[in-house]
Amino acid sequence: xxxxxxxxxxGQVEDLAARRRWPDLRDMLTLLxxxxxxxxLAELPADRLPVLxxxxxxxxxxxxxxxxxxxxxxxxxKSFSDTELREVLEELYVDDTVDLIEEMPASVVKRxxxxxxPETRRSVNEILRYPEDSAGSxxxxxxxxxxxxxxxxDAIKRIRRTGSDKETINICYVTDPSRHLLGLVSIRTLxxxxxxxxxEDIMETNIISAATMxxxxxxxxxxxxxxxxxxxxxxxxxxxxxxxxxDDAIDVMEEEATEDFELMAAITPTDKPYLRxxxxxxxxxxxxxxxxxxxxxxxxxxxxxxxxxxxxVCSVLIGFIPMLMGTGGNCGNQSSVAVIRGLSLNxxxxxxxxxxxWKESRVALVCGALLSCxxxxxxxxxxxxxMQNAEVTTxxxxxxxxxxxxxxxxxKVVGCLLPLLAEKIGLDPAVMAAPFISTIVDVLSLxxxxxxxxxxxxx
Amino acid sequence: xxxxxxxxxxGQVEDLAARRRWPDLRDMLTLLxxxxxxxxLAELPADRLPVLxxxxxxxxxxxxxxxxxxxxxxxxxKSFSDTELREVLEELYVDDTVDLIEEMPASVVKRxxxxxxPETRRSVNEILRYPEDSAGSxxxxxxxxxxxxxxxxDAIKRIRRTGSDKETINICYVTDPSRHLLGLVSIRTLxxxxxxxxxEDIMETNIISAATMxxxxxxxxxxxxxxxxxxxxxxxxxxxxxxxxxDDAIDVMEEEATEDFELMAAITPTDKPYLRxxxxxxxxxxxxxxxxxxxxxxxxxxxxxxxxxxxxVCSVLIGFIPMLMGTGGNCGNQSSVAVIRGLSLNxxxxxxxxxxxWKESRVALVCGALLSCxxxxxxxxxxxxxMQNAEVTTxxxxxxxxxxxxxxxxxKVVGCLLPLLAEKIGLDPAVMAAPFISTIVDVLSLxxxxxxxxxxxxx
Numbered sequence: 001x002x003x004x005x006x007x008x009x010x011g012q013v014e015d016l017a018a019r020r021r022w023p024d025l026r027d028m029l030t031l032l033x034x035x036x037x038x039x040x041l042a043e044l045p046a047d048r049l050p051v052l053x054x055x056x057x058x059x060x061x062x063x064x065x066x067x068x069x070x071x072x073x074x075x076x077x078k079s080f081s082d083t084e085l086r087e088v089l090e091e092l093y094v095d096d097t098v099d100l101i102e103e104m105p106a107s108v109v110k111r112x113x114x115x116x117x118p119e120t121r122r123s124v125n126e127i128l129r130y131p132e133d134s135a136g137s138x139x140x141x142x143x144x145x146x147x148x149x150x151x152x153x154d155a156i157k158r159i160r161r162t163g164s165d166k167e168t169i170n171i172c173y174v175t176d177p178s179r180h181l182l183g184l185v186s187i188r189t190l191x192x193x194x195x196x197x198x199x200e201d202i203m204e205t206n207i208i209s210a211a212t213m214x215x216x217x218x219x220x221x222x223x224x225x226x227x228x229x230x231x232x233x234x235x236x237x238x239x240x241x242x243x244x245x246x247d248d249a250i251d252v253m254e255e256e257a258t259e260d261f262e263l264m265a266a267i268t269p270t271d272k273p274y275l276r277x278x279x280x281x282x283x284x285x286x287x288x289x290x291x292x293x294x295x296x297x298x299x300x301x302x303x304x305x306x307x308x309x310x311x312x313v314c315s316v317l318i319g320f321i322p323m324l325m326g327t328g329g330n331c332g333n334q335s336s337v338a339v340i341r342g343l344s345l346n347x348x349x350x351x352x353x354x355x356x357x358w359k360e361s362r363v364a365l366v367c368g369a370l371l372s373c374x375x376x377x378x379x380x381x382x383x384x385x386x387m388q389n390a391e392v393t394t395x396x397x398x399x400x401x402x403x404x405x406x407x408x409x410x411x412k413v414v415g416c417l418l419p420l421l422a423e424k425i426g427l428d429p430a431v432m433a434a435p436f437i438s439t440i441v442d443v444l445s446l447x448x449x450x451x452x453x454x455x456x457x458x459x
Numbered sequence: 460x461x462x463x464x465x466x467x468x469x470g471q472v473e474d475l476a477a478r479r480r481w482p483d484l485r486d487m488l489t490l491l492x493x494x495x496x497x498x499x500l501a502e503l504p505a506d507r508l509p510v511l512x513x514x515x516x517x518x519x520x521x522x523x524x525x526x527x528x529x530x531x532x533x534x535x536x537k538s539f540s541d542t543e544l545r546e547v548l549e550e551l552y553v554d555d556t557v558d559l560i561e562e563m564p565a566s567v568v569k570r571x572x573x574x575x576x577p578e579t580r581r582s583v584n585e586i587l588r589y590p591e592d593s594a595g596s597x598x599x600x601x602x603x604x605x606x607x608x609x610x611x612x613d614a615i616k617r618i619r620r621t622g623s624d625k626e627t628i629n630i631c632y633v634t635d636p637s638r639h640l641l642g643l644v645s646i647r648t649l650x651x652x653x654x655x656x657x658x659e660d661i662m663e664t665n666i667i668s669a670a671t672m673x674x675x676x677x678x679x680x681x682x683x684x685x686x687x688x689x690x691x692x693x694x695x696x697x698x699x700x701x702x703x704x705x706d707d708a709i710d711v712m713e714e715e716a717t718e719d720f721e722l723m724a725a726i727t728p729t730d731k732p733y734l735r736x737x738x739x740x741x742x743x744x745x746x747x748x749x750x751x752x753x754x755x756x757x758x759x760x761x762x763x764x765x766x767x768x769x770x771x772v773c774s775v776l777i778g779f780i781p782m783l784m785g786t787g788g789n790c791g792n793q794s795s796v797a798v799i800r801g802l803s804l805n806x807x808x809x810x811x812x813x814x815x816x817w818k819e820s821r822v823a824l825v826c827g828a829l830l831s832c833x834x835x836x837x838x839x840x841x842x843x844x845x846m847q848n849a850e851v852t853t854x855x856x857x858x859x860x861x862x863x864x865x866x867x868x869x870x871k872v873v874g875c876l877l878p879l880l881a882e883k884i885g886l887d888p889a890v891m892a893a894p895f896i897s898t899i900v901d902v903l904s905l906x907x908x909x910x911x912x913x914x915x916x917x918x
Contacts, residue, residue, distance in 0.1 A: 156650060160651055163650065191615060191618055206490055250705075257716045264796070265797070274801035275806065286793050286822070286826060289789070291830065297781055298782065298837075300781035300782065312771060316764075322759035323757065326752065356734075371753060435789050435792070439785065
C-alpha cells in the first residue's frame with residue numbers, strides 16, 4: 001500500500017500532471033493497485049480526474065472505477081462520451097453495476113441503463129428488486145454453471161470459454177436444466193481430479209446456500225463461519241439465481257460493525273467515510289439522538305428535584321451522585337456491549353436469555369460487592385479520616401455502598417436484558433448501548449440512593 | 460446452518476447416542492459442515508465427545524477438530540492413542556497446528572510436538588517465533604510455489620502433485636532459487652491460459668506483500684482493501700516465507716472489532732465467546748476498569764463538594780447536573796467513536812488531526828447551539844411556565860444553556876483528540892471511548908457550570 005499520508009507521492013503526481021508528462025504519469029499509476037489509484041485520484045482536484053482516468057488501460061480503468069467513491073464516479077460519468085461509458089460498463093461485473101446505479105442520481109442512472117447491454121440490464125433490474133438488507137441485493141448473477149454429466153475436461157473447457165466474464169471461477173455450480181442447484185465443485189477439485197472424472201461423482205452435494213431474502217449480515221457471517229469463498233443464493237423454488245463472493249461479504253461485515261459502533265454511540269449510521277461526511281450531514285446523524293437523550297435526562301432531573309429538600313439537609317450526598325451514576329452506567333455498558341457483540345457474532349440468541357441473566361447476576365454480585373467494599377474503605381479512610389470531612393459518617397458511607405451494590409446489580413441486569421429484548425422484537429440490539437442504558441441506570445441509581453438515604457438517615 | 464437453538468437436533472443426537480445407533484449417528488453428523496459438527500459436539504456431555512468424534516471419517520474429523528474450542532480439543536487429545544493423534548496432526552495445516560499449540564497446556568504441547576513430522580515441526584517452530592500480533596504468527600507455510608520458466612502445463616502438473624497438501628491453490632507464487640518472490644499467478648489465470656504459455660509471461664509482477672513483522676490487523680485490512688484471497692508474507696531479505704489466507708484475515712478482523720467493542724465498553728478483551736467465559740474470568744476483565752473509573756469519578760465529587768455552599772443557596776441548579784453531564788458525555792462519545800472507527804478502518808490517521816478537529820468544532824457549534832436553544836425554550840415553557848417552578852429564572856436558564864453550549868464544544872473536541880493522541884503514542888485508540896471521555900467531560904462540564912453560575916448568578 002502506498003503511503004498517501006505524507007503527500008510526497010501526490011506531489012509527484014500533481015507535478016507530472018502540471019507538466020503534462022502523461023506517459024510518465026501512466027507508468028507511475030499503473031504500478032499501483034486499483035484501490036490505491038482510486039485513492040490517489042480522489043485526492044486530486046476534480047477537474048484533473050477525467051484526464052488522468054483516461055490515461056489508464058481499459059481493464060485497469062474499470063477496476064479503478066469500481067473502487068471510487070460515488071462523487072468521483074459521477075464526475076467521471078458526466079465527462080464520458082457514450083462510447084466511453086459503454087466501454088466502462090462492459091467491464092463491470094453485474095453487482096458493481098448495481099452498486100453504481102444505487103448511488104447515482106436519476107438522470108445518470110437513466111444514461112447508464114441506456115448503455116448497458118440487455119442481458120446485464122435484466123440482471124441488474126432483478127438484483128435491484130431485492131430489499132436493501134437481503135442476500136439478493138449483494139449477489140452477482142455471473143457464476144460458472146456446470147452440468148452433472150460433464151467430465152472434468154468438459155468442465156474445464158466450459159470454464160475456459162465462459163470464465164473470463166465471471167466474478168469468480170474458484171467455485172463452480174452444478175445445476176439441472178431447470179436451474180436447481182445440485183452441487184458445487186471447486187476449481188481446486190477440478191484441477192486435482194482426473195480429466196475423465198464425471199462432475200456428478202466429484203461434486204459436493206452437501207450444500208449450504210442462502211435464500212435471496214436472507215439478511216445479508218447472516219449470509220456474511222455464514223461465509224466466515226464455514227470459511228467459504230462464495231455462497232450460492234437460491235430463490236423460493238430452490239433455483240440458483242446468484243452467488244455472494246467473499247469480498248462482498250467482508251464489506252458487509254465491516255459495514256455492519258461500523259453501523260453497530262455508530263448506533264452504540266447514538267449516531268445514525270451513514271455509509272460514508274468520516275472525512276467525506278459534511279458538517280450538516282454529521283449534525284443530522286447526531287443531533288436527533290442528543291436531543292432525545294437530553295430530554296430523557298429530564299427525568300433524572302425530576303428525581304433529583306423531588307428530593308431537593310432532603311439533599312439540602314444532607315448536602316454531602318450530592319457529591320457522590322456522579323460516582324454512583326457513572327459506575328452504574330459503566331457496569332450497564334459492559335454487559336450490554338458484551339451481549340450486543342455476542343448477538344451480532346451469532347454466539348448467543350434470545351433463547352440464551354436465562355443463562356445470560358444468570359451469568360450477569362453473578363458477575364454483578366461479585367463486582368458490586370468488591371466495588372462497595374473498596375468504596376467503603378475509601379470513604380472512611382480518605383474522606384473521613386484523611387480529609388477530615390465530618391459529614392461522611394459511617395451511616396452515610398453505608399448508604400453510598402448499599403446504593404452502589406444495588407445499582408451495579410440493576411445496571412448489569414438491565415444492560416444484558418435490553419439488547420436481548422431488542423433483538424426479539426426486531427430492533428437492532430446495538431441501539432441498547434451506553435447512551436440509553438446510562439439514561440435508564442441514572443434514574444434507577446438515584447431512586448435507589450434516595451430510598452436508602454431516607455431509610456437509613458431518616459431524611 | 461442447522462438450528463441448534465431449538466434443541467430438536469441435539470435431542471435426536473443424544474437419543475441416538477444413548478441407543479448406541481452409531482451408523483445412523485454418523486450419517487446424521489456427516490451431512491453437516493465441520494463448524495456445525497463442532498458446535499453439536501460442544502453441546503453434548505464431555506464423556507460422549509471421544510466416542511462421537513471417532514465416528515467421523517478421518518478427513519472430516521480433522522476439519523471438525525480445527526473448528527472446536529480449546530477445551531474440547533484438550534479432552535479429545537487426552538483420549539487419543541498415539542496413532543490417532545498422529546493421524547489428526549497429519550491432516551492439519553501448519554497454521555492450525557500452531558493455533559492448537561498456542562492454546563494447549565505444556566504437557567499436551569510436548570505430546571503434540573513429539574508426534575508431528577520433523578518438517579512440520581520446523582515450520583511450527585518458525586511461526587511460533589513471531590510476536591502474537593504479527594503477520595508471521597497467522598501465516599501458513601504451505602503454499603504452491605512455481606518457477607518462472609515453467610509452462611502452464613508444467614505448473615498445473617506441479618499443482619496436481621503437491622496441491623492437495625496446500626491450504627490454497629487459488630493463488631500460486633513464483634520464486635527464484637533463493638526463494639525471492641518474483642510474481643504470482645492465480646489458478647484462474649492458469650486455467651484460462653494456453654498450456655504452452657510461460658509462467659513468467661502471465662504472472663502478475665506488481666505484487667503487494669506483507670512483512671513477517673507487520674501488524675496482523677493491517678494485513679487483514681489490506682486483504683480486504685485489495686479484495687485478495689491471500690497475501691504473501693516475506694522476511695527481511697524479501698524471501699517468501701508464508702501466506703495469509705482470507706479466512707484467517709476475516710478471523711483477525713472479527714477479533715479486532717470485538718476487541719474494540721470491549722475496550723470501548725471498558726472491558727479487557729478476552730478471545731473467548733461470551734457464554735464460554737466463566738464468572739470469575741468475566742469479573743477479572745471488568746472489575747479493574749470499574750474500580751479505576753469509580754476512583755476517577757471522585758474528582759467529579761470533589762468539584763461538586765467544593766461548590767456545595769453555592770449549591771445550597773441555589774439548589775435548583777443541582778437538578779440539571781445529570782442532563783449537562785449526560786449530554787456532554789454523549790457528545791464526546793459520538794466524536795470519539797467516529798474517530799476510533801475511522802482509525803481502525805485506516806480512513807483517517809494522525810496527520811488528519813487538524814481537519815478532524817476543524818470538522819468536529821463546526822459540528823459542535825451547530826449541535827451545541829441547537830441543543831441550547833431547545834433547552835432554553837423547554838426550561839422557560841415547561842419548567843417555568845407549565846410547572847410553575849419560580850426558581851427557574853431566565854438567568855438560571857441562561858446559565859444552563861451557556862454551560863450546555865460550552866460543554867458540547869469541549870466534549871466534541873476532547874472526544875476526537877484523545878483517540879488520535881492515543882494512536883500517536885501507540886495506545887489502542889479504542890480505550891478512549893465513552894467511559895474515559897465521560898469521566899473527563901463530567902469534570903469539565905461541572906467546572907463550566909459553576910463558573911457561569913458564579914458569574915451570572917453571583918453565588
